[in-house]
Amino acid sequence: MSVQEAPARGPQSSVELYQQVQQFYARQMQLLDSGEVDAWAHTFTEDGVFATNAQPEPTVGRQAMAAGARNAVEYYTAQGIQRRHMLGTVSVTGQEGTTVTVRSYVLLIETPRGGQATILCSATCEDVLELGPDGPAVRQRDVSRDDLV
Structure with a gap:
């Protein structure tokens, strides 16, 4: 069932949720790729x-995630490499109250200066999102790289 066919639940229709x-x-990937790790x-x-x-x-907790992302950004910046996470084929696979499950595909692209x-790789991303007053937040992310399956 596509998200457009799913019945509305809670305060949002399926189209608004999607x-x-x-x-x-879009915001999350751009924050990471621009080095705004916090x-x-x-x-x-x-x-x-x-x-x-x-x-x-x-990796568990915001502090640990920020530290790991900061190390990666610093490393790739020093190497002159720009990374881009292209997340697409997003499918909202379920919603129960304020919890939403989402499945998507990710391509990680690296471009060396010049x-x-x-x-670099393709992956499947399975997320559990919590909908809050400030918008969604990831409670659980499971990334499965295709080359390591």
Whole structure:
């Protein structure tokens, strides 16, 4: 069932929810790619979890996520590499109260200064979002890189 076919639940219609989710992801990815790691980390709940099959253990909590993202941004900046996270094919797969589940695909693109852009990897992203007064926040993110499956 597509999000447009899903019945309205709570205060938002499925179309309004989908638009809110899309805008959230656009903002979240742009914050990370522009190096605004503290603002990016605040798009997760305080105790949010980021798990990926590329790391042995999940990262838990905003502070840990901000620290990891900061290290990555500093490393790639020093290497002269711009990273872009292209998140698409977003599907709101469920909603229960203020909890929304979302599935999407991600391409991670790297462009070295003066060089050619390359796709580093593709992945599937499964999120549990909490809808709050300030908009969505990620409670749980599970990223599965296609090359590591």
